[in-house]
Amino acid sequence: MLNFDLQNHRPLREIVYEQLKRQILTGRITPGTRMMEVELAEEMGVSRTPVREAIRKLEKEGLVTIEPRRGAYASDISVRDMVDTLEVREDLEGLAAALVAGRMTEEQIDELTRIAKNYSSAIKNSETEKMIHYDEQFHRYIVACSGNKTLVQISETVQELALRFRYLFYDDFSRYENMPVEHRQIIEAIKGGDAETARTTADNHVKRLKEFVIQEGEAVFNHQ
The missing domain is CATH 1.10.10.10 (Winged helix-like DNA-binding domain superfamily/Winged helix DNA-binding domain)
Structure with missing residues (x-):
């Protein structure tokens, strides 16, 4: 109630x-x-x-x-739905990383690093709820730091769709275990200040997940 x-x-x-x-x-x-x-x-x-x-x-x-x-x-969810969402996330998060490259304050970098560490701890302790929370928070924080209101609004919708995938399939996708390293790579690229490097690093992070979904998704769906 x-x-x-x-x-x-x-x-x-x-x-x-x-x-x-x-x-x-x-x-x-x-x-x-x-x-x-x-x-x-x-x-x-x-x-x-x-x-x-x-x-x-x-x-x-x-x-x-x-x-x-x-x-x-x-509504049902298909592998195609997941791929569609990840294709959009790929470009949006690449753009966000490019916008914040070299522009995030030391305090903002520290906060992003704290979120990434919390995510890593959640994986080590097999705390699914916390994994989902900090993974989502990591990407939302980068978008928020861009200061681009339109990007924030569009990303909010896409993140909501991605949230549904995370809850339904997180336990099945061992892919997530590799994400702490990729999160650190994104942070380093943003700190480095080169917009294209930051964009490519963030793009590849989502692209690898998309490729994993294409390869393994149908098997996971068949077990739902």
């Missing part, structure tokens, strides 16, 4: 929408799950109206599929 005491200053439909969206993105509502208005309303302690509105909004974002006479379902 929702905690309305903490959020009662916001419209109910927004709270319900964000809760359902978060559940889909984090895999609590898995792909193909039927989105039953009555059950969701009871579970969240609300009427069906805000749930119905949330489902329609999530359909527009591609997270829910509504089929005539069959109802609403959490």
